[in-house]
Every structure is written in C-alpha cells, then in structure tokens.
Amino acid sequence: MYRPISSNATAAMRRTRLLRPVQSCRAFHNYFVTHLPSSSMHPDSRSPAGPSHNLPRAASTPYTPGSKPDAVPARPPNMPSRDLTVVRIPLRRAKHHFGVSVSRGQRPGQEDANQAGTIRIPAFAKRVPVFYFAVFDGHGGSECADFLRDELHGYIEEAAAQFGLRSSLKKDEQQAINDQPDRETQPSPGPLDAARLESELLEEYKSTIGGYFRRWRPNYLSVTQPTESDEPQPSSTPVTLESVLTYAFLRADLDFVTAQARKPDPDDPFVSDNPLNRDEILGAPHLPPSGHHTIGGPGRFKGGSTASIALISTPTPAPFWHPAAHSTLVVAHVGDTRVLLCETASGRPIALTANHRPSHPTESRRLRRWVTNSLVTDSFGEERFEGLANSRSFGDMLSKRVGVSSEPDIARIDMLPAQFSFLVLLSDGVSGTLSDQEVVDVIKEAATPEEGARKVVEYATEVSHDGDNATCMVVRLGGWERRSEGGVGSLGTKEMRDLRRMEAQDPRRRGRL
Known part of the structure; x- marks a missing residue:
C-alpha cells in the first residue's frame, strides 16, 4: 500500500514545484x-x-x-x-570535432534520442562552458527518451544552482570567474541546503512510490534512510558534481513518473485503489526546468528509457580536442547505453559504463535483497526483471516500486594531453551487435568523427540480427590525429569485420536466423 504524505508536507512540496522559476535553467546551446x-x-x-x-x-x-x-x-x-x-x-555541423548518426533499423519507429551542446555549471570549468553529450535509448515508445533529450540538461543545471555547486579550481581562478560581468548575482546555497533538497526528494520517493524506495540508500547523496522509521539526517559534506548528477537524474525520473500517473490509463479506465503518487489524489502539477506542461505526451506512458551522458571540461585555455589540453570527463549512466574511450597509445577501447542488467552480479544482489520471484529467464537465455531487460532506467512506472531505479553510476576520468583519441556514445542497437574493439577500429579508419559515426551505424545495421534502433556519437579528443598509431591500428578486427559483412550478404543467412 502507498501512504499519502501529510497535507502540510504536500502543500510545501507543491508550492516548491509550482514556484520553481524557469529562469533558473541557463540556456542550452548547440x-x-x-x-x-x-x-x-x-x-x-x-x-x-x-x-x-x-x-x-x-x-x-x-x-x-x-x-x-x-x-x-x-x-x-x-x-x-x-x-x-x-x-x-x-x-553538430563541425564534422571534424563531432559526429552523430542514427538508424531506425528494422523497427517500426525510432525510439533513440541524442543531444549535444554546452551547459554552464561551475563544476570544473574555467571560462569555457562544459560540453554535454548524451544518448538515450527508449523502450515502449520514444516519449521518455524525448523528454530526457529536451530536459535532462536543464535538471543538471538547475540542481547545480540549487545545491550551490562550487568550482574545483584554485581560489584565484575561481575569483576570476566570479568577477565576470555576465555572472548572475544570487544567494549562494551550501551543503545544508543541498542536504535539505536531498532529504525532501528521498521522502517524496518514499511516500509517492514506496516499496523498494522505503529503505533505499542512494550513493553520492549526503543523506540516507537507515530505517523506515528514522528521519533522513542532513550532512555538512561538500557538494560534488556526482551528488548534483545523482539528484538531477532522480528528480527528472520522479517528475516523469508522477506526470504519467496523472494521465488516463488506456488499459484501465478505472482509478486505481492504490494510487502511484500524490498527484492522483491532489492533482499538483509538476513542471520540468523548461516550464513545459506536457511531459511524455497526452496519454499515460508506461515505457522508459536508458541514458548515458558525458560532460567534458578543461581548466586551461586550450579546448579539450587540443593535443596539449588537460581535460576532465565525467560520465553518468543508467541502463545499457554505452560510453567508450579509445586509448591513443594502445588503440584499445576503454569501457566507462557497465550494462545494468538483472544478470549483473551487483544488480542481482541489489534486487534480490528487496524482491523475490521477479527474475525470470526468457527463451533466449537472458534474465529479465519484471519483464524488463534493464534493471535501471527512467520511466517504467509499473516497475519502480520493486527496484527499477534511475540512480546513475558515475565515473570521473582525468584525461592527459592526447591520452585518448576519441569518445564514443552508443545505444544498444550498436553495442549489442558489435564488440567495443570493432567500434573503435571502424572509427579509426574514418577521416572525421562524422564519418566514423556514420560507418559504425552502417556496419551495425548491416550485420545486425534484430534490426534494433542504432545511434553512434563520436567526439574528437586530443589524440585524434594519432588514432591509428596505437597497437595494430584498425587491422585488429578487419578480418572479422570482413567475414561478418560477407555472411550478412549471404542470401541463405536469413533462413538460418
């Protein structure tokens, strides 16, 4: 059973959500x-x-x-x-710096989405904005993936402003940023303000969704819920980019799910006796940072989406693609989309994400602590949780209470000058068909990131068994000009790729699948 939260707490949170200023989200630029x-x-x-x-x-x-x-x-x-x-x-038109390619494959519609541009958060940037790259893989429809494409960067910017995120630069460098004439003057929140926001979010998850989230202990946040009866305790732990990203992911997911619960269910015309959230009781609207009133279409959307985002910043005047630049890369990930780096010296791929599948040991332990008899094996031998291939995702409102979470895994990588050749973000229409080494080897043979992204998608579509939607995003890094020098260049998988292409062109292949 779900317990409605107290009327006073509900009114306070409703006022907070209604009065959230749209101006708090800084402009997103491509x-x-x-x-x-x-x-x-x-x-x-x-x-x-x-x-x-x-x-x-x-x-x-x-x-x-x-x-x-x-x-x-x-x-x-x-x-x-x-x-x-x-x-x-x-x-998106600078093909020598960035490239993205998408394909519907053999699916009736395109459920993947992607985004690229710059955002301004005071995390580790000096004077240039933070570059933002993201890939989203929707399932059950494109509504959730499209929502994340349009809004997730706004949630990150808003959370950074609400938490009072400070730059990790030295004091004199940060002072130079503060002295810029275009900087907005506003009160500076601190760790206690961040802890209050985190505590309210956890209480909202506990009260509106319940189930798994009653005893949930998220990483990176400075407050926890030790037991169901204990109150979350604030902490003076400094605000970090990891805590901002975690909060933004969770806030965006809760807003999406609660917005869907307010809509009519085409499969059930009757109001449920156990409402998923307070909106079915009070009808309080939830607005994303952009201020748009519609979240996920006119009808209730029960599907979801995975997400992988990459933030790149340089504390030096040189941009991150410059061979002499030191850069920092932060990756936040939910689901089975994938992020790779190609190491310049070895030519090998470095995976920065791991698929959130029910069969993954960490995910299996997490789910089995709270839920029993929900893991099943399908006819292909793959484990599924509540019918889902992913154990973490945005949306999927019917599975939230049993542990399907949008809490991200986060990785931070300090990139030395020309240490890496390029960054790749993939949907599982590519990563589920090609190996990581095949992906980077195809890109090594391309003249530009744009050509590399296109060739990866073409190859994945050509040899795919299921014809899933495919998205590939390639970002040039400092070692791009030396991308074919490490190891054996692109020859490591060439024989395998030629063989797979030959098999794909075999007219008898279709009958064997």
Whole structure:
C-alpha cells in the first residue's frame, strides 16, 4: 500500500514545484565559441594560402559578443591575438570535432534520442562552458527518451544552482570567474541546503512510490534512510558534481513518473485503489526546468528509457580536442547505453559504463535483497526483471516500486594531453551487435568523427540480427590525429569485420536466423 504524505508536507512540496522559476535553467546551446587563425576563416580549400579549418561556411562568421551565456575563451598560448579570430561554431555541423548518426533499423519507429551542446555549471570549468553529450535509448515508445533529450540538461543545471555547486579550481581562478560581468548575482546555497533538497526528494520517493524506495540508500547523496522509521539526517559534506548528477537524474525520473500517473490509463479506465503518487489524489502539477506542461505526451506512458551522458571540461585555455589540453570527463549512466574511450597509445577501447542488467552480479544482489520471484529467464537465455531487460532506467512506472531505479553510476576520468583519441556514445542497437574493439577500429579508419559515426551505424545495421534502433556519437579528443598509431591500428578486427559483412550478404543467412 502507498501512504499519502501529510497535507502540510504536500502543500510545501507543491508550492516548491509550482514556484520553481524557469529562469533558473541557463540556456542550452548547440554551438561553441573558440579561436581560429584569422587566415583560416574561409572554409573553402580554394581560399588564399593559410590553414583551413574545413568548417561549414555558416560557422566562419566572426563571433559577436553580447549573448549572455556565451563566454569568450582565453587566447591559446603562443598565438598572437592579431592572428586569431573568435568564432561561434555549430557543434553538430563541425564534422571534424563531432559526429552523430542514427538508424531506425528494422523497427517500426525510432525510439533513440541524442543531444549535444554546452551547459554552464561551475563544476570544473574555467571560462569555457562544459560540453554535454548524451544518448538515450527508449523502450515502449520514444516519449521518455524525448523528454530526457529536451530536459535532462536543464535538471543538471538547475540542481547545480540549487545545491550551490562550487568550482574545483584554485581560489584565484575561481575569483576570476566570479568577477565576470555576465555572472548572475544570487544567494549562494551550501551543503545544508543541498542536504535539505536531498532529504525532501528521498521522502517524496518514499511516500509517492514506496516499496523498494522505503529503505533505499542512494550513493553520492549526503543523506540516507537507515530505517523506515528514522528521519533522513542532513550532512555538512561538500557538494560534488556526482551528488548534483545523482539528484538531477532522480528528480527528472520522479517528475516523469508522477506526470504519467496523472494521465488516463488506456488499459484501465478505472482509478486505481492504490494510487502511484500524490498527484492522483491532489492533482499538483509538476513542471520540468523548461516550464513545459506536457511531459511524455497526452496519454499515460508506461515505457522508459536508458541514458548515458558525458560532460567534458578543461581548466586551461586550450579546448579539450587540443593535443596539449588537460581535460576532465565525467560520465553518468543508467541502463545499457554505452560510453567508450579509445586509448591513443594502445588503440584499445576503454569501457566507462557497465550494462545494468538483472544478470549483473551487483544488480542481482541489489534486487534480490528487496524482491523475490521477479527474475525470470526468457527463451533466449537472458534474465529479465519484471519483464524488463534493464534493471535501471527512467520511466517504467509499473516497475519502480520493486527496484527499477534511475540512480546513475558515475565515473570521473582525468584525461592527459592526447591520452585518448576519441569518445564514443552508443545505444544498444550498436553495442549489442558489435564488440567495443570493432567500434573503435571502424572509427579509426574514418577521416572525421562524422564519418566514423556514420560507418559504425552502417556496419551495425548491416550485420545486425534484430534490426534494433542504432545511434553512434563520436567526439574528437586530443589524440585524434594519432588514432591509428596505437597497437595494430584498425587491422585488429578487419578480418572479422570482413567475414561478418560477407555472411550478412549471404542470401541463405536469413533462413538460418
């Protein structure tokens, strides 16, 4: 049974949700601002002598200051200012920096979604914004994946502002950021404010969903729920980016689930005796950071989505794709989407995520502590939990009470200059068909990240057994120009890839599947 929370607590939380200012979410941009040599402003190879950046003609317009969220990067070292021009470059059209490719496969619709751009959070950035890359793999429909594509970055920015996240830079560097004229002046929350928000969120999960979440102990948050009767206790632990990401993921998921519970259920025209959340009792609206009123379409959506996001920042003037740049990469992950790094020296893939499947030892132990008789094996020999292939996801409202959580696994990697060649984000339509080494070897043979993403999706679609939706996102890093030098380059899996392509073209193959 689900217990409604007290009327006073409900009213307080309803006021908090209703009065949440939309302005608290800073603008999300799909472009970046950087320096380019003045002689390379024209992308055409027939232009006058000088270095060419091969960017689209529209990206060659000199940057005009005045847009508040835009931060002009510091001038790269050893480059006179008279030889540089600041330009604004559309990220999705900068094929030498970024590439993404998608395919519907043999499915009736596209349920994958992706996002790329810049956000401004004071985590570890100096003057440039944090780059944000994300892949979402929906199931049961695209509503949840589309919601995350449009809103998750806003939840992260909002949580950072609410928690009063501080930069990890040195004091003098942080002071330089504080002195910028475009910085918004507002009261600075602290760890106790963050603990209060976390405590309210845990209480909301406990009261509106219940079940597994009554005794839930999330990682990275500074408050816990030792027993069902004990009250969460605030802590003075410093706010970290990991705690902000965890809170943002959980907040977004709870808003999505509670919004679905308020909608009519096409499979059950009668109101349930055990409402999933307080909205079915009080009708309090939940607004995402963008302020949009519709979350997930007009009808109740019972499906969900996985998510993998990557945040990249450099504390130096050089951008993260520069061979001399030190960068920090933070990955937050839920489900079976995948994030890989290609190591420049060895040419090998480094997996930064692990699939949240019921068969995974950690997930199996977590679920079996709270639920029994919910793990089953399907005809393909794969374990499923409540009929789901993933034990963690956004949405999936009918399975939330038994332990399907959106709590992310988070990894932080300090990237040395040119240590890694590129970053890859994949949906399971690719990672479920190709090995990690096959993916990075295909990208090594491409001239640009855009071409690499396209070739990975084409290859995965060609040899796929189930024709799932496929998404591949490739981000250039400092070692891109040396991507084929490590190990045996792209030859390690070439024979295997040629054989798989030959089998895929065999007309008898369809009858054997």
